């Protein structure tokens with residue numbers, strides 16, 4: 438398994454994740470801790486070193502000593518992360534980028550061309566929407582925002598030039614759920630690629646490639662890194678040829694993850710499973726509290742039996758995640774008040790870290806979507822439920838909603 442870190446790559450010693458030794462299929466948590474992370478062959482370091490270097494010595498012209506030449510093309514620390522992410526998503530190739538948006542941009546340049554048409558969610562992540570509406574559109578890439586929870590609407594929006602369907606599930610911030618398998622069918626009947634932004638679920642809760650997706654996108658800034666200390670992105674694919682094409686563009690466009698960022702992200706990945714379980718436990722308790730609160734008019738969470746995407750979510754997700762949104766019964770001003778009064782829930786953008794965050798999407802993360810098909814209700818509050826002591830989190834919401 439190991440296209441491993443470290444120079445001593447000729448060692449014949451078998452390693453923990455080498456499937457030729459032990460023909461077992463490792464579980465998620467085992468892969469998170471071991472895939473791409475065999476002890477350093479030179480020193481035995483159990484943690485992949487940070488190869489903070491831009492270039493690698495060559496023994497003779499045309500004979501790099503280690504297989505590495507220049508760190509934009511490949512760096513051992515980034516390779517360790519890439520291999521781990523590929524294993525966690527059940528893919529063959531993982532590629533790590535400087536940010537989620539850098540991953541998205543690189544992907545679009547690789548799989549689409551001017552004149553092509555892309556279907557995007559009508560409640561896409563704001564930055565993704567901005568990339569399509571302000572950047573790739575000027576390059577000639579057309580797009581339509583559709584409700585991807587409605588398979589007939591997706592079929593009706595297809596054009597002969599549609600080459601990509603771009604899915605987020607659950608979506609941000611309304612937590613709509615898209616049936617990945619159903620949309621994969623529509624995409625493939627049309628000869629289009631299915632891209633799934635899996636940032637909200639993380640590979641622990643949902644593995645889109647297993648449901649027919651061609652490409653998984655992550656903002657590893659969120660749950661994958663999980664500690665709000667690094668910005669990063671990733672693409673994961675099963676198809677070797679597509680993987681090669683993306684690797685070519687990763688190198689040609691250059692928006693790579695640096696060694697330290699890759700190392701921090703990999704440090705976060707090792708605890709992804711236990712973190713996600715606690716995010717889910719805490720989110721479930723908060724949903725219970727909010728649904729009974731008189732100052733909350735509606736709670737959005739795919740785990741609620743009356744959520745329109747509940748059955749689909751139950752089919753394709755292990756659990757329902759750590760993101761919860763709700764509408765304030767008192768309207769937009771009340772929503773802003775709640776955000777301002779919260780103490781333990783830090784007021785801030787982003788999500789997926791160990792600490793709980795609260796925000797007002799209409800004025801913060803989704804401000805750029807005002808007046809567009811992606812505008813969100815002004816009385817909406819979004820929570821990224823962290824892994825603090827649950828009673829403290831509930832008490833903070835109690836005082837913020839008083």
Ligand SMILES: *Cc1c(COP(=O)(O)O)cnc(C)c1O
Pocket residue numbers: 536537538539562564565605609634636637655656657658659668669670
């Ligand atoms: C944050 C986010 C992105 C963009 O990732 P960056 O790392 O901020 O560039 C893309 N998609 C979703 C769903 C996100 O939450």
